[in-house]
Amino acid sequence: MKMTRCLGLLLTCILTLGRYALAHPVAQGALDIQILPGKIRVQARVSGEEIFVANAFAANNAPKASSLSEVWRRHGSYLLRHLKVFADDCLLTGRAVTVAAAQNDFVAYQLEFTGPALPGRLRIEEDVLNEIEYAAGNPWEAAYVVRVRQQDQPAQEGLLLSRKQPLTLNCDWQNAAAGSRLDKGRMMQQYVRHGIGHILGGYDHLFFIIALVLATATFWDLVKVVTAFTLAHTVTLTLSVLNLVRLPSHVVEPMIAGSIVFVALSNVFGPRSSRGWVRLATAFFFGLFHGLGFAGGLLDAMEGMSGLGVGVAIAAFSLGVELGHQMVVLPLFFGLKVARASRTDTARRELISLAVMRGGSLLICVAGTIYLLAALK
Numbered sequence: 001m002k003m004t005r006c007l008g009l010l011l012t013c014i015l016t017l018g019r020y021a022l023a024h025p026v027a028q029g030a031l032d033i034q035i036l037p038g039k040i041r042v043q044a045r046v047s048g049e050e051i052f053v054a055n056a057f058a059a060n061n062a063p064k065a066s067s068l069s070e071v072w073r074r075h076g077s078y079l080l081r082h083l084k085v086f087a088d089d090c091l092l093t094g095r096a097v098t099v100a101a102a103q104n105d106f107v108a109y110q111l112e113f114t115g116p117a118l119p120g121r122l123r124i125e126e127d128v129l130n131e132i133e134y135a136a137g138n139p140w141e142a143a144y145v146v147r148v149r150q151q152d153q154p155a156q157e158g159l160l161l162s163r164k165q166p167l168t169l170n171c172d173w174q175n176a177a178a179g180s181r182l183d184k185g186r187m188m189q190q191y192v193r194h195g196i197g198h199i200l201g202g203y204d205h206l207f208f209i210i211a212l213v214l215a216t217a218t219f220w221d222l223v224k225v226v227t228a229f230t231l232a233h234t235v236t237l238t239l240s241v242l243n244l245v246r247l248p249s250h251v252v253e254p255m256i257a258g259s260i261v262f263v264a265l266s267n268v269f270g271p272r273s274s275r276g277w278v279r280l281a282t283a284f285f286f287g288l289f290h291g292l293g294f295a296g297g298l299l300d301a302m303e304g305m306s307g308l309g310v311g312v313a314i315a316a317f318s319l320g321v322e323l324g325h326q327m328v329v330l331p332l333f334f335g336l337k338v339a340r341a342s343r344t345d346t347a348r349r350e351l352i353s354l355a356v357m358r359g360g361s362l363l364i365c366v367a368g369t370i371y372l373l374a375a376l377k
Contacts, residue, residue: 025134025140025141026140026141026143027053027128027140027142028047028142028143028145029045029046029047029050029142029143029144029145030044030045030106030144030145030147031044031045031146032044032146032149033124033149033169034148034150035119035149035151035169035171036151037117038115038116039112039115040085040092040113041111041112041113042094042109042110042111042113043108043109043111044083045102045106045107045108046075046079046106046107046109047105048105048107049249050075050128051075053129053132053140054075055075057132058129058131058132059131062074069099072107073099075107075109076099077096078128079111079128082126082127082128082129083124083126084125084126085115085122085123085124086124087115087116087119087121088120089121092114092115093114094111094112095111095112096110096111097111097112120171122169122171123167123168123169124146124161124166124167124168126142126144126161126162126163126166128141128163129142130142130163134374141162142162143160143162144161144162145158145160145305145313146158146160146167147159147305150172150173156183157305158183158187158191159187159190160190160194164197165193165194187309189316190316191312191314191317192316192317192323195319195320195322195324196320196321197324198317198320198321198324199320199321199325199327200324200327200328203367204253204257204293204371205290205294207260208256208259208260209226209325210332210364211260211264211364212225212226212229212263212279213225213332213333214267214356214364215266215267215275215279216333222329222333224280225280225283226325226329228283228284228287229283229284229287229290230325231284231287232283232284232286232288232290232291233287233288233294233321234318235288236287236289236292236295237291237292237294237295237314238314240291241310241314245292247292252293254372254375255289256286256290257368257371257372258372259289259290260365260367261369262282262286263286263361264362264365264368265361266282267360267361268358268361271358294321336353340352340356
């Protein structure tokens, strides 16, 4: 009965994660916002991924575009519908001024919004791609690294804009010549939140780490395997920042999905070998690809940021990733430990532990296989 209850609890947790923490299809871009008297200029660097998804899957009765330039032009209109700029709580009307190809598979849009002469506060919201489902109940999202300048003041960089994280800017027209500086505190807060959301918002990384945790018997086992995984993804994230290692998403995403299936099947068919140096090597090897997945399009979107800004952003993002991991790992480990300790006889406890590991890993394997098929499309 207790074994059934334990498996039921694990099944509930995994199904809940599967519903609310699906793989996170996020297109990364960048916005350079200039606040001027009477108008707001937005230079948007939009990824080819965002344009492709919107053009291919957004509800649209228009005939098929006859050229790439027509696809770009249509996306400018789409962007204006889904990027909302408010000045003193009034929605501004915008227009696309120019569109041109940029580097690294990005397209540059010059947008202009007409507003009050001297706005006191700006609020920017976006729901780009959110009406398009990656999978049932799992919508696409877009996120933007933002740089803001008010008239001739130095820019404030490293801000973030997403559907869940709108951007509010207070304008200071009295001290327009005073200048501004990098707001490291605000950046830290935003990127820590972004890192946590990156983990809790996607089952690919979550299911991999859960599969690792299911095979840990002691807290020391947990420390070792999490350390190996953390070290690996920190290495590749750092190398990506230095532009020394980059792999395309069509390589990284299937490898991440494959890591879920591999570790889960190892737990099912080789539970005895799911601990020790082999498991640490597995966590480290696949952790290298997870680090590239963490970086994703974020680094391309950061192009043009100062070295200090990039350093603060990546450090805060990495901290958020680790906090997100621990929010899942620690409750799961200690919950399983309590469930195992509920039986006094050693043989029965081992049987429950093995059943939970195999049952949970089978469920994770199914989820990983679904994600792998989606990643290979």
